[in-house]
Amino acid sequence: MNLRKLTGVAVAAVLALPMFASHANAYELVIPTLDYRTGPYAPNGIPLANAYSDYINLLNERDGGIEGVKIKHVDCETGYNTKKGVECYENIKNTAPSRALAIQPFSTGITYQLIPKSAVDEIPIFSMGYGRTSAANGKVFPWVFNFPATYWSQATALVQYIADQEGGMASLKGKKIYLVYHNSAYGKEPIRTLEALAEKYGFEYRGLPVDHPGQEQKATWLQIRKERPDWVLMWGWGVMNQVAIKEAASIRFPMDRFIGVWWSGSENDVLPAGEAADGYLSGAFHAAGGDFALHDDIRKYVYDKGMGAGDRDRIGEVLYNRGLVAVMWTVEAIRNAMKIHGTKEVTPAMVRDGFESLEVDEARLAELGLKDFTYGIKITCENHEGPGRVAVQQWDAKAKKWSMVSKFYEPLREITAPLIEADSMAYAKENNVTPRTCS
Amino acid sequence: MAFDLFLLEVVISGLMTGVMYSLVALGFVLIFKASGVFNFAQGVLALFAALALYDFLAEDGWFFAVFGFTLPVWLAIPATALIMIFLAWVIERAVLRFLVKQEEIILFMATIGLAFVLEGLGDLLFGSDVKPLDIGIPQGASDLLLDNFNLYVEKLEIVAAATAAVLVTALAIFFQKTRVGRALRAVADDHQAALSVGISLNKIWVIVWSVSGIVALVAGIMWGSKSGVQFSLSLIALKALPVLILGGFTSVPGAIVGGLIIGVGEKLAEVYVGPLVGGAIENWFAYVLALGFLLFRPQGLFGERIIERV
């Protein structure tokens, strides 16, 4: 019996560890990350997580943190699994001394999970360009931020790009635009917007779902081959992207008429298809490539000291840069919170205020070593989506490089705004949230 | 495109996909036949084999780091096969040996544990990135058929079908003509009787796991060439389940015929019925199809007749 009791005590002690661990001397800013370096989506999770870790190390090494306050990076492995995500969130949210200042779940499922909790725990969620689109309505979701653009804005941007290639919005009439989507909450996001767009501009829309994980898409692409849509959009994730690009190439679908969402446009997605992926398009809100001043700093201050999280030559991959821009905005929000509240010991609630009045313009980007990396953003109380601008990038299989091939399109707010209003109000009604007034 | 030609295309694609499923299902059948173990780890074995093969071929692998050169494809494949044989030996030594004569479900659970171990080990050893596997299998649609007959068939799948044919023939010869093969069949028929005539069960298990590891290697190559080698590769095991159930757990031809039926069935359903109900029906349709067959033949198409005695 003794042994069992002892084990029991040990178990309890270890389970209790996260609650008592970490007693710091000086104030530190806790930035947690929910990583996924395991599981089916690990290839995408790794560069995102590496970028977070590298940027935080850079700030700690180069600037001594944010405005001189050290950053404490707490990471937790979710495997892109919602249940593990819940455990992670509960584990890290109260990390001393500052509590988690902002949560970046990098998973639609976990984001949905945490949205109701954010208001109660008073921890802001920064679901950068994913998660619940209608969280753009800051009146209903004061604690959730999804700038710089939502999936719905992106859908309108991609359709505008298509219109530009076809010769104007009027020429969309009678065109066929199909959507190949991951059959999950994430993949279904653009459907309503596309339906609204199809109605307004008179193109024919059809959605073709692909089940997780998406290794077998023969039936989908046979239908595309038969019906020959003019354009195919894709909301894919993980192995689904690689297979889709290969299948598209096999049926000789023109790659420059095949546009992925920004989660379907990284090196991981196109490299396995080799030459066949040449010309493939995808949405983007930031540049690819590792030759910005910030990257040089990361190499110098982090990798040269042997603190790099990943491979040195993978700095600058699309998803790495996505992680960078995410952590950069988070840090700027913390900086902004310090300015507004006049203290360096910010709390999550202050960081929320920091997000809500965040302004990172081109000049500031240049200061950060990210000149022309992305566009300037300005967040307000009503609008948590920010500018919502999206461009299209293209893959060059020979040079193995992504490059922007379009301007940044403004979203068609007349399409998305009513949808956002309707969905956020439905949420408010179901959960007894009274929308606050801004101004 | 003419309607009939499209139907033909769907059927051919279905057959080809079915062959791809069969490659995975074969590994299950071999182990189940000889040892009554439902090997949950088969998918992970395919992943592990593909990872190991990639390691021999790529410049960022262990092999290159240790020896400073990479292997050509014709050497890398046998080398990986050797690794799979070694793995089979380890599995027998460390796991199966201790679980002889346990119930099926316990052995099944043990293979799940094994799947976890291999999954963690694979990630730790080789990393979780997507690894493009190119061993020279032609990619894309067959130009000859597409240009002349407007018929779309993928080259990779033609290769897969040919490989499967060779594999099944080889297995058939192995089972029918060789000494070891006969011993395997004896064990499959009756463990006790086989033991009593002096067949070593442990040795048989190593052999059958080796063979099925090599089959997993073939499956891993085919699927890995298609999507790149990554964790998701291990999930193809799920696609093999309806094939297995339909064909019967103990029948090699069953795995092939089952694969073909499931492949064609689910593609036809997805393409012709899917659009009416919103798509993505192929997954459950495969099971419903298998269920339909089972209601008439509860032991699967080619399964051994279940004789019940009190």
Add this chain to the structure above:
Amino acid sequence: MFYRENGQFKSSYSSDQAIFPIAQDRAFVIGILLVAFCGVPFFINEYWANAILIPLLVYALAGLGLNILTGYCGQVSLGTGAFMAVGAYASFKLVGFFPEVNYLILIFVSGLVTAAVGVVFGLPSLRIKGFYLAVATLAAQFFLIWLFNKVGWFYDHSPTGMITVRPIDFFGVRVTGPEATPAAKYLFTLTIIATLTLTAKNIVRGRVGRSWMAIRDMDIAAELIGIKPLQAKLSAFAVSSFYIGVAGALYFGVYLGSVEPLEAFDINQSFYVLFIIIIGGLGSILGAFLGAAFIVLLPILMKNLMVGGFGVASGTAGHVEILLLGALIIFFLIVEPHGLARLWQIAKEKLRLWPFPH
């Protein structure tokens, strides 16, 4: 020395047929219940409730349900995830239709709905056996999840197909959503699970339970002694699905709060619950709890030990964690193939003699 039944004489039929005929067992169970009901709620915090105890209880309940079908009646099922989804979606829709009705009643009705669905998918069990039967439940798994994901009515036409629980009060105490206190959520779950566990214990030692076990051990023989396989198998499917449905409703309402069918209830969920009962012990009520503890807690324990204790990078720890979990599963199966519940039995046998083994 302490665990010994000498001197405990049964003088009536009712005491002979008590659930826990041995006084020490009774005291042990009552003690655990006391601690669980009266002790834990005072100390529980959000981490313990949301990350450890509630998932543990919910999975134990699902395990219990599956154990009734697989462990007691011998019918292998890989449709647990889908049946949990039925419970979850039934409770979601019912709360939407009848927001005034007591939540407990709605959960109960969700269980009944699941039981009905379970019986339908259990029908093939009359013809198909063993691993082959898994196909019928797998068909349920993939078909039902597809249905919930596809038909807008189930998720109230939300744009993404996710369902989110409404804030629900149970006798004036909030039990769902983020505003519910950890203690309220925990006690609500615990009460349901304790009641259902007690019920299950009684069902399996009664006539129905015995007919299930007869079917499991040899169905032809059972038929010969007058057990109707139709009744026995379908009742097992019904009771099992009821339990799983209630577990699903709690999993959605109390534990997660918002779910997406393809991720929360996929085939892995079915396997997960199956692992729980195999590791815990087939055909054992206690086994479901021990198995759930093993499968739910061990990974968290290992993670906290590696990341918090030894400072291993979280990614590496993730890989090592799954490797170790696999190794431990194999180890336990080798040590005791009949599950943790059997280990517990053996420990009790030993305790009987301890400290004088002769």
